[in-house]
Amino acid sequence: MAITREHELHKRRSGRNIGLAIVLVAFIALVFGLTIAKVSGGSTLQAFDHSYRPSLDPDHVRFQQR
Amino acid sequence: MSDIRIDIAQAETGEAGFGDYIALLKPRVMSLVVFTALVGLLVAPGTLHPIEALAAIIFIALGAGASGALNMWWDADIDRVMKRTSKRPIPAGKVAPQEAMALGVALSGISVVMLWLATNALAGFLLAFTIFFYAVIYSMWLKRATPQNIVIGGAAGAFPPVIGWAAVTGSISLEACLMFMLIFMWTPPHFWALALFMKSDYHKARVPMLTVTHGRKATRAHILVYTVALFPFAIAAGFTSIGGPLYLALALGLNLAFLKGAWAIWRRDEAQAESDAYAVEKRVFRFSLAYLFVHFGAILAEAALTQIPRYAEFALQFKLLEVF
DSSP: OOOOOOHHHHHHHHHHHOOOOOOOOHHHHHHHHHHHHHHHSOOOOOOOSOOOGGGOOOHHHHHOOO | OHHHHHHHHHHHHTTOOHHHHHHHOOHHHHHHHHHHHHHHHHHHSSSSHHHHHHHHHHHHHHHHHHHHHHHHHHHHHHHHHHHTTTSSSSTTTTOOOOHHHHHHHHHHHHHHHHHHHHSOHHHHHHHHHHHHHHIIIIIIIEEEEETTHHHHHHHHHSSHHHHHHHHHHOOOOOOOHHHHHHHHHHHHHHHHHHHHSOOHHHHHOOOOHHHTHHHHHHHHHHHHHHHHHHHHHHHHGGTTTTTHHHHHHHHHHHHHHHHHHHHHHHHHHHHHHHHTTHHHHHHHHHHHHHHHHHHHHHHHHHHHHHHHHHHHHHHHHHHHHHHO
C-alpha cells in the first residue's frame, strides 16, 4: 500500500479544513466590515494623547460659545 | 459490517466532516430564526447600517445554532433511542459528545459578544438568555419533566424577532412582544398536529409528550385551546405600528382558517383519523407552516408599504430643492 494513497478519511479532513478556512475568512471580512461601518457611522473620533487640547475642555468650549 | 467499522473509526478519530458540524447547528430551525429575526429587524423603527444588520442576523442565527448543538449534546441518549433522530451526528458516532458541547459553548460566547458589539447590550443579553432558555431550561430541565415541554420550549423559538427588534431600537416594545406571542402561541398547535400523525417513539425515550401522557383526545383539545388563545395576539398586532389593513385582512382570514382546522381536529376521534390516514391533521400542520410565514411576510409588506411612500416623498423633496 503506497503511503500517498487517498483514503475517504483524507477527503473528509480536507473538506473540514476548507470549510473552516471559509468560515474564518468570512468572519474576518465581517469584523472588518463592521469596523468600517462603526467608524464611518460615528461622530468625529478624537484620541486622547495626554496633552491639553482646548477642544476637549468643556470650560473652554463654554467660554468660546459666550 | 463495513458501515459499522466506519462509524467506529470516525468516533475514535474524531474525523467528522464539515457537514456534520453544520448538522449540529440544526440548519432547518436556523432558517426560521433568520426569517423572523430579519422581519423584527426590518420593521423596527430606526436604522442600522447594512453591515451591522447583516452581522446581527448572522450572529442571531449562530446563537440559535449554538443552542442546537448544546441540545444535541445533552439529548444524545434520547436521540440514540428514537428512530427519527438516530442519524444525528452524535448518535451516528460522527461527532464526539464533548466536541459538540465545546462547539455549542464556543459559538454561544462568540455569537453573544459579537451581537453585543455589532448592535447593543440588550440584543446580546436577549440572545444569551435565549440560548440559556433552550439549552438549560428546555433541554436539560423541562423536556423530560413535563408534557407542557413544547409550550415552554416554544419561547426559545419566539425570541428571534424580539432580538432583531432590540438590535435596532435598543428596547423592547409592545410590537416586539406581540411578535413573540405570535410564535409562542403558534408552536403548541403546530407541533401537536405533527405529533398526532407522526407516531414518534418518545415513550421509548421516556420523554413525556402530551400524546403519550394525556392521550390523543386531550392533545386534540389542547390544539383547539391554543389556537383560540393565539387569535387575539395575531389580530392585536394588526392595530400596532407593525400592522395595517393588509396584515389585518390576512391575519383574520388565516386565523379563522386555523380555528376551523383546529375545530375539525378536535371533533375527530382516532378511528376517523386512522381511516383517512390523518388527512385533517396533516393538512392543519402544513397550513400552520404557511400561517406563520404569511403573518411575518405581511408584517414585512406593511413596513414596505409605509416606507416606500416615505422614501418617495423624501426623494421628491430632494428633487424640488435641487430645482430651486
